[in-house]
Amino acid sequence: MSPITPPTFATLRKAxxxxxxxxxxxxxxxxxxxxxxxxxxxxxxxxxxQAPGFYRMAIGDFEITALFDGFIDRDRKYFVGVKxxxxxxxxxxxxxxxxxEIQAAVNAYLVHTGTNLVLVDAGAAKSPGPTLGFIADNIRxxxxxxxxxxxxxxxxxxxxxxxxxxxxxxxxxxxxxxxRVAKAEFDFWLGGGAVAKAPAPLKPFFAMARAAxxxxxxxGKLKPYQPGDGLLPGVESVAAxxxxxxxxxxxxxxxxxxxxxxxxxxxxxxxxxxxxxxVIEFDVDKDETIASRRRLLAEAAALxxxxxxxxxxxxxxGHVRTEGDGYxxxxxxxxxxxxxx
Numbered sequence: 450m451s452p453i454t455p456p457t458f459a460t461l462r463k464a465x466x467x468x469x470x471x472x473x474x475x476x477x478x479x480x481x482x483x484x485x486x487x488x489x490x491x492x493x494x495x496x497x498x499q500a501p502g503f504y505r506m507a508i509g510d511f512e513i514t515a516l517f518d519g520f521i522d523r524d525r526k527y528f529v530g531v532k533x534x535x536x537x538x539x540x541x542x543x544x545x546x547x548x549x550e551i552q553a554a555v556n557a558y559l560v561h562t563g564t565n566l567v568l569v570d571a572g573a574a575k576s577p578g579p580t581l582g583f584i585a586d587n588i589r590x591x592x593x594x595x596x597x598x599x600x601x602x603x604x605x606x607x608x609x610x611x612x613x614x615x616x617x618x619x620x621x622x623x624x625x626x627x628x629r630v631a632k633a634e635f636d637f638w639l640g641g642g643a644v645a646k647a648p649a650p651l652k653p654f655f656a657m658a659r660a661a662x663x664x665x666x667x668x669g670k671l672k673p674y675q676p677g678d679g680l681l682p683g684v685e686s687v688a689a690x691x692x693x694x695x696x697x698x699x700x701x702x703x704x705x706x707x708x709x710x711x712x713x714x715x716x717x718x719x720x721x722x723x724x725x726x727x728v729i730e731f732d733v734d735k736d737e738t739i740a741s742r743r744r745l746l747a748e749a750a751a752l753x754x755x756x757x758x759x760x761x762x763x764x765x766x767g768h769v770r771t772e773g774d775g776y777x778x779x780x781x782x783x784x785x786x787x788x789x790x
Contacts, residue, residue, distance in 0.1 A: 501590035502583060504764035507786050508755065509703025511683065512561040514591050515757065515764030518572030518613065519581035522550040523729075528720055530727040530739075536720065543719040551717055555609050556765040557584055558710050558757050559593065560701055565681050566593065567600045568623070569699055569710045570759060572613030576657070584613045585622060598623050600681060603630040604712030605693040606638045606658040607731070610759065614661050621664045627672050628665045629680060634695025635673040637733075650730070689714055689745060691738030692731070698745070708755035708766070714745050715778075716760045722746070723775040746776045755781075 502517025525536055528551070540546040557570040572584035585595055601623055603611055616622050637643050638658035647655065665671040680686060680699075687698040689711060698711035715721045716729050725742045732738040749756050749769040758765045767780040 502587040502763065503591040504766070504781075504783070505591070505786055506766065506781065508701060508708045509706040510563055511701055511703040511708075512786075513701070513708060513757070513766070514559040514561075514593075515766055516557045516559055516572075516584055516587045516591065517763045518555040518557060518584045518587075518609075521553045521555060521577065521581070521609065523553055523716075524550055527730045528717060528727055529730070531724050535724070536727075539720050539723055545719055551719070553716060553760040554763045554765060555581055556757070556759050556761070556763055557610075557613070559588060559591065559598070560684075562681065562683055562701075562703070565600055566598050567602060567681065567684070568598050568626070569602045569757075570604055570610040570613075570712065571601060571622070573609040574612040574615060575617060576608060576612050581609065582613065595622050596625055598626045601626045601628045602680065602684075602686075602699050603628060603634075604689075604698060604710070604759065605634055605696040606630065606654075606661065607693065607713070608654060608657045608661070610712070611658060611661040615664065619660075619664070621668070621670075627670050628662060629672050629674055630662075631686065631695035631697045632673040632675050633690070634693060634697070635671075637694040651733075687711070687745075689741045691734045691736070691741045693733050696741075706755070707752075708757055709745070709749060710757040711745060711749075712759050714742055715758050718758075718761050718778045722769070722778050723772070725775060750776060 504515040506513050525533075525540075528536060537546055540548075540551070545551065555573055557568060557572050560567045560569065568588075573581040575582035588595055588598075601614065605611075614622060614628065638655055639662070644652060644655040662671050674680065674686065676686065676688060678686075683702050685700045685702075687700050687709060689696045689698045692713045696712060698709050698714065700707060700709050717727070720727045721742065725746060726739050728735045728738055746769055748754070750771050753768060756767060756769060761767070761778065762780065764781065767778055769776050770779055771777075
């Protein structure tokens, strides 16, 4: 028997060309390409919805559930720090250059520690548009309810992280939860002094931040914290300042395993791992943002930490490794929850 010759680039191109020519021709003739075997049942309509937006893994005895709130399309012009042609090259390397905008996931994380049910960030609700606001649905799809959550740790008070604290009617979504946020973050958005100095695109964010936390503050459930304050057993805040003045990550540790949920440390996996100096228009202090990103990337790579990112492709969980003068993202593999590793 003669050996099978593997397909070559030329034969793949010929196959692609044949498909490209055949499909319009058959449609124009009102025909359907004949199946190799007659269909035994009527072909159903396509299911044009995605699977429920949650992914689960274990960190020691902690259960980590990534939750998909939706997505935001961001114009490339919001990203600066390298030449525009370098931006295109980095996107092209990740097969993203043909898209007019950069799609960014919006993720939150639900952590069951055994003694607490903790939500890290709350998503955007529907305020930015219909592509967001699915956190509550996906909490339920994952087997929990908003009423069961006892703590919400907010990385920062941008609307895509805090607006989801409320239902669409403005009432509290997490009635049994305390909301914790860094004191520096609380003071910046709610203190009143920063709004007058803020650039015009940021000014609406102040009103949204106040509205998102006001019902919790009125109920005595909003608890700002200082660096070093104890939050919960097995949980520590990690300074990641710059994107906002109090922007913070949260480190969860159980049985010698850890995961850092780092909020908006990275907005684009295609750009900012390879070039940590790339910033986004919404960074309040761009130099401090770059310094925080470089520090956290270096520490995550050196310590081989699990990382969860609010804007990394869902579920946004993986590892960071060094690559040349920068870093690379290594996403988690889908699989069962295993206790043997």
